[in-house]
Amino acid sequence: MRGRLIVAGAVAALTVMLVLTLTPLVLMFTTSLKPTGTLFQRAQQVLVADFETGALNSIGGPIEAEVMGDASVEKEFLPAEPVPGQNRVMAIHYRRQEGGAARWLTRIAQDMRKFAFLEFRVKGQVGGESFTVDLVDLKGRQTSLPITQFLRGGLTTDWETVRIPMKAFNLSLLSPGLPERQAEDLVLSFDEGAGTVVIDEIRFLFRDWTLNNYWDVLISGPFGRYAVNSLGIALVVTFGNLLFSTMVGYAFARREFPFKKLAFFMIIGSIAIPPQVLMVPVFILLKHLGWLNTYWALIVPNLVAPFNIFLMRQYISKLPMAVEEAARIDGASEFQIFTRVIIPLAQPALAVAGINTFMGSWNTFLYPFLLTNTVEMRTLPVGLALYKSLHGVDWVHLMAGSAITALPVIVVFLCFQRYIIEGLTRGSTVG
């Protein structure tokens, strides 16, 4: 009974801790799946124009008219319900003949992939029956839909709410070659004839969830390359550390050589060197080697971490001598003993060193930041920091980039966590 109570208490306490620990990370993932907004606020819509405040639209862009040939477009604000002093709608008076063009447009500058619908209220007066809705990009490429497709029989003198699914547009025409489907202007192009169209409350409605942010940063953004770099470097550094620190650790645990104590003291000492002390000299050295902005600079100095040597030395010195001695009697050479006996026996400690090194290499920031110059060479944390400062607080993309940076290590840990515990358990008499 008391045992159960204790377990229940432990579960309760742990669950509280778990929730607190995971909240920031969960926020990161959920934000990365939003079309726009911040960690907490999530915009439902973009109000393009409701004509209540001044001459600009609600985004701050101008409202303009464009005519060609013998045509005219005039804009007029009309008072409207519910508060005629404050609420307004826009009446567009147009006249157009064959060959001309009559267009009403307003700047939106939005990425169309984020939206599910375009919605507005509209009614026609005096012959104004139909027009097309166009989305136009910076270079004038456009995709159009006739309003009659959504209002059978065209406009009437009653208010109607038109809701156009973004899928109906051929968005791939906009800014081809770029990841975004950026529409610069929202345009109403009027048919031949003359009339008046009244519009109000033009808005884009956001999609609920999207993976676009991931595609943006991974495929069209540079994060794909960063991830490849991070992975390659981390794998080579990890492998190097496993091999080399076992070699060195073995020498310290089992062999005698001059200056052994001094050398071991130096290993312990170099764990405590703040990396910032060495920053400039290391930079100058790597420059003389011609290694700046190469993988060499990111790999070679990290191939043998002193902490791993320490770990391996402690673990190997606790291994029973009997197996090695048996092998030696059988005539095995020192190197055979190392590869056939020590490495297999040291596997639990190797798992610990491996995971630690992988995570350390994956997450390290300062040196890769100083030593790399180009997109091709950057690692994920460096790229993420750069992205953060280039794109301000663009939370959704930043969190997608963060998630990409965080995920692989999380996966590695989840796969190997048993190993870590086991390894640490067997080697935990370290020190």
Place this chain on the structure above:
Amino acid sequence: MKRIALKRWGLGVVALGLSLLAAPGARLPAASADEVTLDFWELSVGEELMRSLLDKFERQNPGIRIRFQQLSWDYGLDKIITAIAAGNAPDVAELGTDWVAQFSSTGVLKDLTEPLTPVKDQFLLWDPATYQGRLYGVPWLAGTRILFYNRALFARAGLNPDQPPSTWEDLRRAAKAVKALGPEFYGIGLHVGEAYAPWQEFLPFLWGNGGEILDKEWSRCLLDRPAAVEALKFYQSLKAYALVERQPQVNQLFAEGKVGIQLSGSWNFSLIPRMNPTLNFGVGILPKPASDRGTPASFAGGEILVMLKASRHPEEALKLMLFLVQEEQAISIVEAQRNITPTVKSAIHHPYYRAHPEQRLFFEQVRTAVAPPAHPEWVKMQERITRVVEEVILSNRDPEEALKEVTASINRLLVAPQVKGRLSDAAVFATLLALLAGLGIGAWILRRRKGPQGTARLSLSSIGVSLTFLSPWLITFLAFSLTPLLHSLVLSFCRYNLLSSKMAFAGLGNFWEVLKDPDFLRALWHTVLFAGGTIPPTMVLALFAAVLINVKVPFKQLYQAGLFLPVATSVIVIATIFTYLYSPGGLVNRLLQTLHLPVPSPSWLLNTKWALPAIMMMNVWASFGYYMVLFLAGLQTIPIELYEAASMDGANEWQKFWAITLPQLKPIILLATVINTIHAFQVFPEIFAMTQGGPLGATTTVVWYLYETGFHRFDMGRAAAVGYILFLITMCFSWAQMRLFKMEEQG
């Protein structure tokens, strides 16, 4: 070149090991013999557009290839400085206006007076590119600060949404009216807690009021004059209605519709629609002191293209610079970026400006904008002005007194001598070599005098085998730890300007200056606080979680993995998330409000009292999982019999914990403490990514102090001295803890 460098280094072993690795991939093969490759580094345009402009340049100029690097504002300057220090600078670089003087005075920039004089009439903004009457760069893009206001909030507060405030009094009245809308609204955003924004936002008031920073001859500081005092007093009076925050947070809350007015830069035009596409905002030029006096001044900044003296292709580099500043290129940058202004005067007639009349506002503001003095010590002056603004805003300091103090300290800067003299690289390397040799010989003699020991009888072949096993460590340790360590030891005894590479012997001067610098002592205190405040909670939390998981809870793996996750996450990611959690509208404040607890003001990372604890809490969150796993492993090794025996004796869980668990875990707790101590003393990325040592130096730790001294003040010798002091402190701690280990093992 590689070979010479290594010879100088005198590390035959290193050469042997490294030449095997260095061969492939280190250098790209040149495409053809007569093709010229230029390196160009740039901060403000963006990778995609810049590449297309450069492609165009390459098409027009066959035979010139451009290798280009995109830098960011947060870290770009550090990269340029490091590159110059390492002799690896680009041919052409973009510099912010406020940095040019310091670069030109150290002699790393090429004097371009002759080639640029003929085109001088075509461009604006020459002042920042001029140093002692010579031209060191060509102005490229101009930026200035304008007034952004929330039209919807103005309408709600009964103000005219089409009329931005045009005088100081208007500004105050508008801020007050918006603040009166409710506790979640702020009349105006005031920037603090970072290097640039505070002075860039305050100085327009001073200039508009007829004030100046220095007199014409740069012989005296004028910040204690009435015009300056009046401006700062007015600025302080805005605080009552203000959101006092870092610029990104002000930008963000403005975008969320919580802030009535902010004085800010062009980036908001693209930032606001991205963060909150629905925000209805307007812009105006900055207000002047009163309708009948003063000017609507603003801060004039911008981008200058400079050529580095080390460039081997000055003609081609000049060609590139003049290509980039041309109207066509400048306009396409402006078109993409929105609202930076080209410096080329003819651009005003470009169709782009006819099509976008609202953007002419920037031209209008640039006309009355003022550039800060192009004094080589300006960077230090701006730091001091920023500090005064922060003191007056955050700590309610009396403006007059604060300005008097900063005037005195800037006056001292004006007479401070510059570092002169130079030790050659050869001398430094010779010293290094001597030190290395000395160390080797010293160790050898020491051994000899101790007489032959057990190891002396080892056969050569046995030593050879040992050496083979040790070689990976020997090579990397000698090359990447010991040599740099000695190099920085040499630096610590010298005055060494990172930028100009001027070096002079200084004896113990650096150490002495550092130890008596109150800022350093404060940094040391913060570091000790950080260690003292993070290590115990981390250990207790980790132990608590480990013991709980060990009572055989169901889903053990889940808890274990979940609590460990933050450890696996990059510090940069964590810092990004927590910056937001700690912001005024962030999760932490929301939680506190829900619980009806007081919320710190100004917000966490800007609060001199709470910024460091906030980072400490984050650090505990991010690291306790690691130690938990360590302890969990330790718990598995405790023999179950001990607990069984204790149970038989009638001990309860609590007694068992104190009598068995804790003593058995002691060695592993000590190990964890050593690791944690080392990490705590080296805390840096968190500070770097979150507060940059601010506010008012409240999060300046020793490593941040080191970084700032070396990379922002270019005083590398002193930075090396700081490094050594920190190294010694950490060594002492580690040594003490190792002694404890030993005693445990023996006892």
